[in-house]
Amino acid sequence: MSTDTPARPSGAALDTVERAAATPEHELPWEALGLKADEYERIREILGRRPTGAELAMYSVMWSEHCSYKSSKVHLRTFGRHTTDEMKKHLMVGIGENAGVVDIGQGWAVTFKVESHNHPSFIEPYQGAATGVGGIIRDIMAMGARPVAVMDSLRFGTIDHPDTARVVPGVVSGVGGYGNCIGLPNIGGEVFFDPSYQGNPLVNALCVGAMKHEDVHLANARGVGNLIVLFGARTGGDGIGGVSVLASETFEDTGPSKRPAVQVGDPFQEKVLIECCLDLFSAGLVEGIQDLGGAGLSCATSELASAGDGGMLIHLDRVPLRDSSLSPEEILMSESQERMMAVVTPANVDAFLAVTAKWDVEAAVLGEVTDGDRLLVQWHGETVVDVPPRTVAHEGPVYERPYARPASQDALQADAPTAERLPRPATGEELRATLLRMTASPNLCSRAWITDQYDRYVLGNTTLATPDDAGVVRVDEETGLGVALSLDGNGRFTKLDPATGAQLSLAEAYRNVATAGARPLAVTDCLNFGSPEDPGVMWQFAEAVQGLAEGCEALGVPVTGGNVSLYNQTGDRGLDSAVLPTPVIGVLGVLDDVSRRTPSGWREPGQVLYLLGTTRDELGGSEWAWVEHRHLGGLPPALDLEHEKLLADVLVNCSRDGLVDAAHDLSEGGLAQALVEGSLRFGAGARVWLDELCERDGIDPFVALFSESAGRVLVAVPREEEVRFNDMCTARGLAHLRIGVTEEVSQETRLDVQGLFAVPLAELREAHTATLPAHFGG
Amino acid sequence: MRIGVVTFPGSLDDGDARRAVRLAGGEPVALWHADADLHGVDAVVLPGGFSYGDYLRCGAIARFSPVMSEVIAGAQRGLPVLGICNGFQVLCESHLLPGALVRNDHQKFVCKDQRLRVESASTLWTSAFEAGQEIVVPLKNGEGGFVADEDTLDRLEGEGRVVFRYLGGNPNGSLRDIAGIANERGNVVGLMPHPEHAVEVGYGPGTDGLELFTSVIASALVSAVGA
Amino acid sequence: MGRVVIDVMPKPEILDPQGKAVVGALPRLGFTGFTGVRQGKRFELEVEGEVTDEVLAEARKAAETLLSNPVIEDVVSVRAADGAAGAGA
Amino acid sequence: MGRVVIDVMPKPEILDPQGKAVVGALPRLGFTGFTGVRQGKRFELEVEGEVTDEVLAEARKAAETLLSNPVIEDVVSVRAADGAAGAGA
Ligand SMILES: Nc1ncnc2c1ncn2[C@@H]1O[C@H](COP(=O)(O)OP(=O)(O)O)[C@@H](O)[C@H]1O
Numbered sequence A: 001m002s003t004d005t006p007a008r009p010s011g012a013a014l015d016t017v018e019r020a021a022a023t024p025e026h027e028l029p030w031e032a033l034g035l036k037a038d039e040y041e042r043i044r045e046i047l048g049r050r051p052t053g054a055e056l057a058m059y060s061v062m063w064s065e066h067c068s069y070k071s072s073k074v075h076l077r078t079f080g081r082h083t084t085d086e087m088k089k090h091l092m093v094g095i096g097e098n099a100g101v102v103d104i105g106q107g108w109a110v111t112f113k114v115e116s117h118n119h120p121s122f123i124e125p126y127q128g129a130a131t132g133v134g135g136i137i138r139d140i141m142a143m144g145a146r147p148v149a150v151m152d153s154l155r156f157g158t159i160d161h162p163d164t165a166r167v168v169p170g171v172v173s174g175v176g177g178y179g180n181c182i183g184l185p186n187i188g189g190e191v192f193f194d195p196s197y198q199g200n201p202l203v204n205a206l207c208v209g210a211m212k213h214e215d216v217h218l219a220n221a222r223g224v225g226n227l228i229v230l231f232g233a234r235t236g237g238d239g240i241g242g243v244s245v246l247a248s249e250t251f252e253d254t255g256p257s258k259r260p261a262v263q264v265g266d267p268f269q270e271k272v273l274i275e276c277c278l279d280l281f282s283a284g285l286v287e288g289i290q291d292l293g294g295a296g297l298s299c300a301t302s303e304l305a306s307a308g309d310g311g312m313l314i315h316l317d318r319v320p321l322r323d324s325s326l327s328p329e330e331i332l333m334s335e336s337q338e339r340m341m342a343v344v345t346p347a348n349v350d351a352f353l354a355v356t357a358k359w360d361v362e363a364a365v366l367g368e369v370t371d372g373d374r375l376l377v378q379w380h381g382e383t384v385v386d387v388p389p390r391t392v393a394h395e396g397p398v399y400e401r402p403y404a405r406p407a408s409q410d411a412l413q414a415d416a417p418t419a420e421r422l423p424r425p426a427t428g429e430e431l432r433a434t435l436l437r438m439t440a441s442p443n444l445c446s447r448a449w450i451t452d453q454y455d456r457y458v459l460g461n462t463t464l465a466t467p468d469d470a471g472v473v474r475v476d477e478e479t480g481l482g483v484a485l486s487l488d489g490n491g492r493f494t495k496l497d498p499a500t501g502a503q504l505s506l507a508e509a510y511r512n513v514a515t516a517g518a519r520p521l522a523v524t525d526c527l528n529f530g531s532p533e534d535p536g537v538m539w540q541f542a543e544a545v546q547g548l549a550e551g552c553e554a555l556g557v558p559v560t561g562g563n564v565s566l567y568n569q570t571g572d573r574g575l576d577s578a579v580l581p582t583p584v585i586g587v588l589g590v591l592d593d594v595s596r597r598t599p600s601g602w603r604e605p606g607q608v609l610y611l612l613g614t615t616r617d618e619l620g621g622s623e624w625a626w627v628e629h630r631h632l633g634g635l636p637p638a639l640d641l642e643h644e645k646l647l648a649d650v651l652v653n654c655s656r657d658g659l660v661d662a663a664h665d666l667s668e669g670g671l672a673q674a675l676v677e678g679s680l681r682f683g684a685g686a687r688v689w690l691d692e693l694c695e696r697d698g699i700d701p702f703v704a705l706f707s708e709s710a711g712r713v714l715v716a717v718p719r720e721e722e723v724r725f726n727d728m729c730t731a732r733g734l735a736h737l738r739i740g741v742t743e744e745v746s747q748e749t750r751l752d753v754q755g756l757f758a759v760p761l762a763e764l765r766e767a768h769t770a771t772l773p774a775h776f777g778g
Numbered sequence B: 001m002r003i004g005v006v007t008f009p010g011s012l013d014d015g016d017a018r019r020a021v022r023l024a025g026g027e028p029v030a031l032w033h034a035d036a037d038l039h040g041v042d043a044v045v046l047p048g049g050f051s052y053g054d055y056l057r058c059g060a061i062a063r064f065s066p067v068m069s070e071v072i073a074g075a076q077r078g079l080p081v082l083g084i085c086n087g088f089q090v091l092c093e094s095h096l097l098p099g100a101l102v103r104n105d106h107q108k109f110v111c112k113d114q115r116l117r118v119e120s121a122s123t124l125w126t127s128a129f130e131a132g133q134e135i136v137v138p139l140k141n142g143e144g145g146f147v148a149d150e151d152t153l154d155r156l157e158g159e160g161r162v163v164f165r166y167l168g169g170n171p172n173g174s175l176r177d178i179a180g181i182a183n184e185r186g187n188v189v190g191l192m193p194h195p196e197h198a199v200e201v202g203y204g205p206g207t208d209g210l211e212l213f214t215s216v217i218a219s220a221l222v223s224a225v226g227a
Numbered sequence C, D: 001m002g003r004v005v006i007d008v009m010p011k012p013e014i015l016d017p018q019g020k021a022v023v024g025a026l027p028r029l030g031f032t033g034f035t036g037v038r039q040g041k042r043f044e045l046e047v048e049g050e051v052t053d054e055v056l057a058e059a060r061k062a063a064e065t066l067l068s069n070p071v072i073e074d075v076v077s078v079r080a081a082d083g084a085a086g087a088g089a
């Protein structure tokens, strides 16, 4: 391991701009870098000559699906079209920056975003998940914010598949290892098992950060003469597998043989980088800032220059290296973690370097903002890149991929889980046994085995986290101002009907935030789908985006940013080998005083349980259909967004006025699961009666317990507030029904569904908590 | 009372320790690892976190930081020093406390609300408790298994220097369920659980942790009156 | 009773945060002569009988499947312990 | 450029959760011949010049003060790397 700056490899022919102009016939391995013939032709047109190896490296990585969103761009524009001025009211920075920024009042702003690290987490679960968390944290830092919490949404193959036993513990300890070590509380997430994720686990990580309004920073390089500083970890050969073709082309004799396929994270370096950045921001030493993630320096330089007001000159030989054998192409492409790039005025640069020195963070002045409009990259004085930065960063190819509703969709939707086709439990004994099996099933069982590996307390501002519906953190210690976040997705519903499924995921996250007592304000999303080259997948994608955009408009919450992950698919069986279409939606809400937040379980005896919303026979895509019959078909539950809005409004008012002591959203597993979780939260039982509910909604006890109708929440109302609570629901026209009372916390306490069955909480707890340890070790 | 809280690169719960000091009525003073100066504080807290990444051994590198030479000298003179989690590891690495902390027996990081028994109320950091009192504070660590040889363990027990013990199941394989210990004089205490995360209603399990900080403030008052 | 020693190191091209932390700390303690540090793992496996070639072959298989992660680590040696290393002296 | 190899192992009487986990996992993967496993650390330190006796003495001091904790670990060897182990091959 050598740590010096590289000497120009002797004897190797450097592919300079000059040489490229002089050797137009020289063929470059554009195909091996993933470019299409017409894309390569466009690059030649833009440049008026063949690209150099370094230019080709930049274009190929920046024009990849991952960086250019070339298949998804046309659809993502839908979000903008559905964002009204009213929705923009709280939006300080919208889609397009590293992360959106939302005004939460009192001079405070928050920024949040969810991103995927799916494929790397399959190859190397620990490091893949860890660097996924690290990457999203840097996006938040790049906005000028202090990161305050993380969340993770995880999807794995079948729970008893041998490879799941490899992937789950690795991913979980990677998420925890990075987040715990960097000192950010993990305040929630999801875990879901389904065979479609076998070989394609989904690892989506969210970070939220807070700042004062005046601290918002943007990623652009403005001001001729301002300096470009790279700081953080040294650059190694991480994640440049592909570009080695170029290295071997131009550096035949000196090119290194091995380039790591995976990146290793160093959370300690990132923690120091966070503190260092915050010191830099508060001292006013940063004009513009950008994190280095996918596509490394290629991305950071071209995006900063493209968003700026001039050109940029970079001396690539000044990049501090971990591996001195790297070629210019490789340095441009390296995805080494824990690096940032800042634009600094010449007057501030000494002070800037003093701060980085205080934190033992390496920094190098790579170049400057120039007049003109070219991005120039030099290697020991010779120009290896000379491009218009916009063509690299923002004007990549855009595809209108063909899409079509798959022929199989009709049959799928026709395959409804009717009582005639899937036998349903009817007697008390059958219902009791079903409830115990359901609550122990992989997607409904306790997540404690996972979440106990995450620090939820660090920073001292967490007031709700697992297993509550939303994570809630305090942002301002003086006033108690804080935010609530929930991350939800439902691939099964989205498979049955992509537009409705995406909206159901949105509605669940929105409802979760309101259930905790917060006013929903903004949305981030991570769209995980199969191959865009499959018209069926593309149809799912287009439908989901359309549904999501319309849903956001109806609820009045704008999409502020997100991430698209395509090609989550193994094999070539088309749609059948793709993951369930999985939009994961994060909703952020505000509480003016987080001490008013509502927890998800009851702890006082004698409170009255009310069910808000109505229940229909909706079991298509439900957990019951899957757990008991391995069935996925029919239509997902219907969604009424006006009702969701009303429900949220009532819940937020209830929290503000202290009308409810607990509230729990009904989602996977229906009312049965909500009763189990609400009871187990603090160990207080409940006595429940279903007759009135069945009568009012025209359903039977099985449907009452296991249907997954949307728009429902279970709340515990203190007796002295019952009148006010009833009046408020009645006045607002919200369906509400008294279905039970809470019991005390005791050894003997039970969940008693009157006239049908009763289960001691001890037995419920045993069933609920045993599953994950049994599969992944105590 | 001015209580210093050391920040090493990689300290995570330093802000929380300062908040706990403040809520207990003390004046928190931020101390920097590279600064060989305690700035005249009356007590020191070594907070939780992963100093220098803790890749080698927890606390191994922090022990050699400039500020630690002052902390060690102060502790030997009787300065109250509290090590929480990573701070406990630093105290053991510095030989201010005996024993060492190793990887949890189940090999996983664990974060949970932990029941403890206060075994000794005769240290500077536990005088506000009753001996035998049960408290709940968060526990969060990956390397919290306390180990020492049998003789050392017997001596700790015999001299009443086991300060906290885990109740309701051993969360990490610590020998004899030991969660925290003191030096002979009772001015240096180290524990794995995080009392600074149980100081505010609504943010953690109750406020049992506050007493560690009020203890040291009260004992300073007592000694000031006595002097 | 025999003993097999297995050494596993991070691949040279892979970032080694542990080694990095150590190499940063050494000069602060006055050890200035070391320009790079990498930290790996060393396993000692005990067997009932002697360390035969079959035992070594088994141990190598265990090293490659369980004791190392081939994506980021190399098994650099699998050998019978000589007296000195074994006893922990 | 020279290289020093330092081996550090947990003391025999000290609980070694990692070793214990490995010994538990081996039989599940079909490796049945191993009766005990201990997991320690292996460091490779690079020096500019040759590995002289002074360098080794320095390395031993570093091993005993920083790289190991005498309460729970033993430095079992400090030696110049022979070609084979060094290259990470
Ligand atoms: N991977 C995870 N990381 C952190 N928290 C999680 C994770 N998975 C689940 N949780 C938490 O566990 C609880 C239960 O999850 P889930 O059943 O999906 O909740 P809901 O259906 O109400 O969204 C929630 O508090 C959720 O935030």
Ligand SMILES: [Mg+2]
Residues within 6 Å of the ligand: A190, A487, A488, A489, A508, A667
């Ligand atoms: Mg959910």
